[in-house]
Amino acid sequence: MSTPTIGVLALQGDVREHLVALAAADAVARPVRRPEELAEVDGLVIPGGESTTMSKLAVVFGMLEPLRERVRSGMPVYGTCAGMIMLADKLLDGRDDQETLGGIDMIVRRNAFGRQNESFEAAVDVRGIAGGPVEGVFIRAPWVESTGADVEVLASHDGHTVAVRQGNVLATSFHPELTGDHRVHGLFVEMVRAAQ
Numbered sequence: 001m002s003t004p005t006i007g008v009l010a011l012q013g014d015v016r017e018h019l020v021a022l023a024a025a026d027a028v029a030r031p032v033r034r035p036e037e038l039a040e041v042d043g044l045v046i047p048g049g050e051s052t053t054m055s056k057l058a059v060v061f062g063m064l065e066p067l068r069e070r071v072r073s074g075m076p077v078y079g080t081c082a083g084m085i086m087l088a089d090k091l092l093d094g095r096d097d098q099e100t101l102g103g104i105d106m107i108v109r110r111n112a113f114g115r116q117n118e119s120f121e122a123a124v125d126v127r128g129i130a131g132g133p134v135e136g137v138f139i140r141a142p143w144v145e146s147t148g149a150d151v152e153v154l155a156s157h158d159g160h161t162v163a164v165r166q167g168n169v170l171a172t173s174f175h176p177e178l179t180g181d182h183r184v185h186g187l188f189v190e191m192v193r194a195a196q
């Protein structure tokens with residue numbers, strides 16, 4: 001099977017770290033800012049950052065509808081933190097004008113962990129990832145408040161859902177791209193391969 005080309009949405013956020021993690025997980029990785037670039041990738045990562053800014057820039061760059069269209073058409077997508085927010089069908093504690101792409105039938109609460117702790121790390125067991133828990137880095141992180149019947153819960157922390165998958169769309173509240181452990185990116189690269 002050929003090596004998949006995976007884009008990282010490069011409007012805002014920790015793009016470089018995802019490019020490095022994807023390359024380490026045996027994908028060809030490149031930044032994506034424009035619809036023409038989106039058309040050329042087999043899968044997409046939406047990075048951590050600030051979802052309100054990312055949503056605004058997606059409108060400015062004319063990316064909102066092209067992104068929605070590709071998610072709807074089944075392109076594999078993986079969102080971390082702000083990226084998870086972007087993939088939520090419904091959002092709590094977002095800004096009034098904040099747009100999401102949707103893709104996962106879930107309600108996500110923005111900054112849910114952030115009120116108590118700005119940032120923390122915790123070992124997280126992720127279904128489908130062998131070799132023990134991953135180090136979860138949570139930075140003003142959202143959690144998943146509820147999920148629809150077709151959504152698979154892959155991980156929880158403190159009783160809150162922090163990793164989910166629905167079909168080709170994967171999302172985590174935490175940031176594997178900041179840890180040097182590329183197993184979650186490896187899982188996503190396998191999802192992209194399987195969809196090719």
Ligand SMILES: NC(=O)CC[C@H](N)C(=O)O
Pocket residue numbers: 047048049050051052080081082083085110111139140141142
């Ligand atoms: N680390 C992150 O991506 C933080 C997400 C941020 N709190 C937001 O609302 O987008």
